[in-house]
Amino acid sequence: MERRDIEIFLTLAEELHFGRTAERLGVSGARVSQTIKRLERRFGVALFRRNSRHVALTPVGAALRDDVKAGYERIQQGIDRAMAAGRGFSGELRIGFSSPLVGEIIMAAAEKFRTRHPDCAVRIREIHLSDAFSALRAGELDLQITELPVREPDLSYGAPLLRDQRMLAVPSRHPIARRASVTVEDLTQSPVLVPADAPGYLLDTLVPAQAPSGRPIARVPTLTSRQELLTLVSAGQGVAVVGSQAVRFHARADITYVPIEDLPPIEYGPVWPGGAQSSRMRSFITLVRGLRQNEDDVTRSHDHEPSD
Structure with missing residues (x-):
């Protein structure tokens, strides 16, 4: 071959x-x-x-x-x-992330990257969808792993590296909190909190503007941080579409996360300033992809273990 x-x-x-x-x-x-x-x-x-x-x-x-x-x-x-060795992996690689799940795997990849390339420092920084690409455009980041799609003419992007099932965050006292799952139609019943100033095409992907029945979904662009999201949801000011990672990273007694049946997973992929990737970027992306694949392999093996 x-x-x-x-x-x-x-x-x-x-x-x-x-x-x-x-x-x-x-x-x-x-x-x-x-x-x-x-x-x-x-x-x-x-x-x-x-x-x-x-x-x-x-x-x-x-x-x-x-x-x-x-x-x-x-x-x-x-x-x-x-x-x-031929190109000299030196200097630093500056990487942004937009969610705890991505941040966790970036930190693991950074540790491996530093071992392979000790002369190249890795700097990690959190970004938020309300200000998604300004750090890349200002030259403050070399690479960002963030929600897809990205449709910016001055930025390039790669194939998804991670996928995360969508869930609906609701106050634990909300009637939906007692259900096993919800559909997009249920999003028409409450205001849906979304990131302020996020690109319109991304909002349409994360939270559709209307349900399959044609009923509108009231998207309220108020969020600037995950902490604010949790506070507003708990206060009953709306619900929010989040990834299943919230169950692990943002577990709270006053908030319940309910799976959404008919929306595909949120996808996260690499984004960088327009042009070709550097060898450092390619090496780091390969590490992230390999780590995620190993996690998926372990999950699949556990899923198929015989029960006692």
């Missing part, structure tokens, strides 16, 4: 989606499909089961992924180290 073939195969094995694989690797969807078909002809066996709505590894494909992945990662690490 050629290196590019391995890269396409492993990425599709991770994403299980041809479009996301193509976007992540910067190739066409046809290139991904042709590569997999060529590999399957060469091996004489299907590596993936796919239809118009679903992609899954076959047992042979899963075994090939496990056999190839470790060796490929060792090769890639060797290449990265050689490139770092």
Whole structure:
């Protein structure tokens, strides 16, 4: 297998989606499909089961992924180290994050990055959606991992690195707090607190302007911090769409988090000033992606452990 073939195969094995694989690797969807078909002809066996709505590894494909992945990662690490030595990973890499979940994994990636590149410092800074991109534009950050989508002509962005199920934060005394889940239609019943001054296209993605029935959703742009969000929700001034990370990072007796059935997960991805990524950025993004993949692998293995 050629290196590019391995890269396409492993990425599709991770994403299980041809479009996301193509976007992540910067190739066409046809290139991904042709590569997999060529590999399957060469091996004489299907590596993936796919239809118009679903992609899954076959047992042979899963075994090939496990056999190839470790060796490929060792090769890639060797290449990265050689490139770092040639280009000189020095100075500092300044990274912004917009949520506790992202901050946690950035800190873990920063620790690994410092070990690999001791001459390059990593500076980490929190940003908020009410002022999402000013630090990048002012040259105060090199890279930011934040909510997607990003549609700014002077900024570049990459494929999602993390996904987080959406939940509705409500006062614990609210009738919805006793339910197992809610739908977008339920968002029409209360004001929905959203970040002030966040880009309109991002707000439309995080909280739609109307429910499928056509009923409007009252979005109230008042929030400038997560602490303010919790205070206003607890006070009964509205509800808020948040990620499931809030259950772990912002657990409070006066607030209940209820899963939203019919909204996709919130996606977080890398954003940087327009132009090509630096080698330091690429190395850091690779570390974040690898850490997140390892977490997902552990979660899946626990999910399949037999019960006593």
